Amino acid sequence: KNQVEQSPQSLIILEGKNCTLQCNYTVSPFSNLRWYKQDTGRGPVSLTIMTFSENTKSNGRYTATLDADTKQSSLHITASQLSDSASYICVVSASSPDFGNEKLTFGTGTRLTIIP
């Protein structure tokens, strides 16, 4: 069964500090891995998307890494801001032999709270 596990479940850090969120997956056959940010009561917003051949990708203060051998990914947030408070969801896509659909497996997310 395809699974995506994230840790920690929740995290509280001071404004300005850095943090790293973890994602482990067992999804096969792997296609790509995405990190989404979801504010409370809103839809997820894409941060990064990485394919098998990419091991790091940045989007401003967000840097995602991917180790396809160990099936692990991390999302590093630098110089956190109050607006970074949100849930961060790791999503892994599996290739589908059927026409069209790719199968996404979502993690349960890490709830990040930035305090002033």
Next chain:
Amino acid sequence: DTGVSQDPRHKITKRGQNVTFRCDPISEHNRLYWYRQTLGQGPEFLTYFQNEAQLEKSRLLSDRFSAERPKGSFSTLEIQRTEQGDSAMYLCASSPQRQETQYFGPGTRLLVL
């Protein structure tokens, strides 16, 4: 605003009633997805459209659920005879092609009393 829009944003209904949600994807995105998200969980896939064709439905989509995308543009998700367990956020996403980023709408939060 050219993002994915959903209507209504919130819906409160009594058990046994029917509800219908609408999703307007980003213009020219031919792929449209419906997800359900309960509190503290990640989104769960419900169904997927390629243009007007519904290509896949999750086992989560019981007979009480039906989705349509008649002209390959907007989509509707109907829940008949709602149950309290249907209370969740219903998210719609669209993408231009396979493996491209899915852009999510703001969601419709359903509460079944």
